[in-house]
């Protein structure tokens with residue numbers, strides 16, 4: 001799987017301290033996308049998902065978030081990633097996609113369907129800058145949907161959805177990054193690690 005990075009203890013992409021994975025590559029090209037750098041494929045980041053996960057103490061994660069880039073542009077690898085996360089005890093898997101759930105179902109693809117069966121919460125649809133109203137901390141724009149594909153997570157996510165957007169600053173490999181849904185004007189300050197769709 002082409003993976004830009006994985007980071008533990010992210011608090012700005014879902015409730016709790018989460019293990020977050022950013023994948024490389026997105027073919028959708030939404031106008032206004034602020035994850036431009038992650039749209040490009042990155043063959044140099046190709047890795048075995050099982051080996052990649054070995055580096056992280058997942059037992060202490062409150063959940064996992066997969067963002068990008070477009071996770072569903074690598075369906076077989078996303079299937080494997082979600083399966084391994086479940087096997088490592090993470091049931092709360094949140095995934096951002098620029099596709100709608102209906103588009104994903106219409107693929108008729110076994111890997112896509114298997115990944116969807118393990119995802120607890122799906123944020124679907126492209127980021128639309130003109131619809132960026134900041135009313136839900138999980139979403140970049142109002143057209144996106146928060147879809148609970150597994151039961152029992154609405155309560156866990158409720159307070160987080162009502163909270164104000166706040167980017168989490170990270171320093172990795174001497175580079176300042178920011179994770180989360182950016183408040184208005186934040187995009188100009190940072191150049192990486194942001195997610196809108």
Ligand code: SF4
Nearest residue numbers: 026029030033098197
């Ligand atoms: S907003 Fe998301 S789905 Fe759209 S181009 Fe950017 S990374 Fe891809």
